Amino acid sequence: MREVFQQELREVQDRLVEIAELVVISIQNATRAFNDSDVTLAETVIADDSKIDELTVILDELSIQILARQQPVARDLRIVVSALRISASLERMGDMAEHIAQLARYRFPDKVVPKSLRGTFAEMGRLDVVIAQKLAELLRTQDLELADEIRNEDDRIDELHVSVFDKVLGETWKGQAVDTVDATLASRYHERFADHAVSIAKKVHYLGTGDWAPELAS
Amino acid sequence: MREVFQQELREVQDRLVEIAELVVISIQNATRAFNDSDVTLAETVIADDSKIDELTVILDELSIQILARQQPVARDLRIVVSALRISASLERMGDMAEHIAQLARYRFPDKVVPKSLRGTFAEMGRLDVVIAQKLAELLRTQDLELADEIRNEDDRIDELHVSVFDKVLGETWKGQAVDTVDATLASRYHERFADHAVSIAKKVHYLGTGDWAPELAS
Structure with a gap:
């Protein structure tokens, strides 16, 4: 029974990694579609x-089948419950990538954001991709150093998120209302994408260290 | 054992209702703070x-203790797993109310949105409060008609969400960039609040009807 359980846990892990890898592709394509106004690529992400x-x-x-059949307790139970939560966050990361792609599609053939913000969004997009890659690797290897790295990348995204609002609310901003709306939404989506990754990284970290009150800190 | 389990499930339900009632208070205060620029009330919501x-x-x-001790299967297991998911959505609804309150606080003593949008946001806020109230009632009574009502209120919120962007991107919009940012974020928060309620309502509905593939539709 124990062996079957370990095998099922490995399948859960493999499937989490599989989803995380799709999220990597999704955010790579979404940020490229966003930065290059590539509507075909945007539609791929959405589809x-x-x-x-x-x-x-x-x-x-x-996961629910495993709970029913294997009746895990203690750490094993928490691993399965965490898988349910991690999958929900991965699913939301996919949604954020889709939202970024939708912005590119709505504004096509125009670019989504004016020139003065393109560098910022290119950097936010690059960091989101790095975070997604590190997250897939974290789920595969359980190397907790990656969890710390994800948190550091997220700090950088938060700074860029603040800088977008500084720019948009500053005196030199010449954007139209549509530019302001797009910059606001795009910045929020990029930032939320990274937040979900941090939330997953924390769960993996707490599973690895055995400290069970992660949600208070999330 | 069965009786203990039923009693524990009732405690889960009571606690969900308790959280939902706090969310009702939170969105009531947040929307009032937002509409009236009441910074003290905004700070109450945030605290x-x-x-x-x-x-x-x-x-x-x-919920995790119940899974470990009672080892539920079939419908009982799904009820406990659903409780974990419903609590996550309630927690996010609280966050959305907090974000709405934060907007009120940031702009104080100014109002968050210009006159031309105040009626729309007053109505979105009113609907969010109604949705939260119906949600608490749904969790208490399991009256599935309330789930349908929540979906209908959400449709109305989605219409208002679209109308905010029509207004902001229309030719008559005279708002500054700060008004555009605030309207964009506020509309998104109001809409997401309702989305989470719909997602919970679906879970309660599927638990009530025994149809187990809710996530595909969510």
Whole structure:
């Protein structure tokens, strides 16, 4: 029984990694579509999001089946419950990538943000991709150093998020209302994407260290 | 054992209702603070959000204890897993109320949105309060008609959300960049608040009807 359980846990882990890898592709494509106004790529991201949603449902069903069949307790139970929560956050990361792609599609053939902010968003997008890659690696290897790295990248994204508002609310901003709306939403989506990654990283970290009150800090 | 389990499930339900009632108070205060620029009330909402967060952690711990001790299967298992998910959504609803209050505080003593949008936000806020009240009632009574009503109120909020962007991007919009940012964020927070309620309502609905593939539709 114990061996079957370990095997099922490995399947859960493999499926989390699989979803995380799709999220990597999704944010890579979404940020490229956003920065280059590539509407075809944007549509790919939007279409592919349902794949992430489906895999999340399958993983959640698997986790519930494991709870029913294996009746895990203690740390094993927390691993399965964490998988349910991690999948929910991955699914939301996919949604954020989709929202970024939708902004690119709405404004096509125009670019989503004016020149003065393109560098900032290119950097936010690059960091979101790095975070997603590190997250997939963290889920695969359980190397907790990656969790710290994700938090550091997120701090940098938060700074850029603040800088977007400084720019938009500053005296030199010449953008139209549409530019202001887009910059506001795009910055929020980029920042939320990273927040979800941090929330997952914390869960993996607490599972690794055995400290069970993660939600208070999340 | 069965009786103990039923009693524990009732405690889970009571705690969900308790959190939902705090969310009602939170969104009532947040929307009032937002509409009236009441900074004291805004600060109350922001301070009180940690109470919602704490109760969510306590409920999650209780749910995990029940899984460990009672080893529920089938529908009972799904009820406990759903409680974990519902608490996460309630916690996010509290966050959205807090974000609305934060907007009021940032702009104080100014109002958050210009006159031309105040009626729209007053109506969005009113609907969010109604939705939160119906949600608390749904969790208390399991009256599935309330789930349908919540979905209808959410449709109305979505219309108002679209109308905010129509206004902001229209030719008559005279707002400054700060007004545009605030309207964009406020509309998003009001809309997300309702989305989370719909997601909870769906879970309660599926628990009530026994149809287990809710996440695909969420």
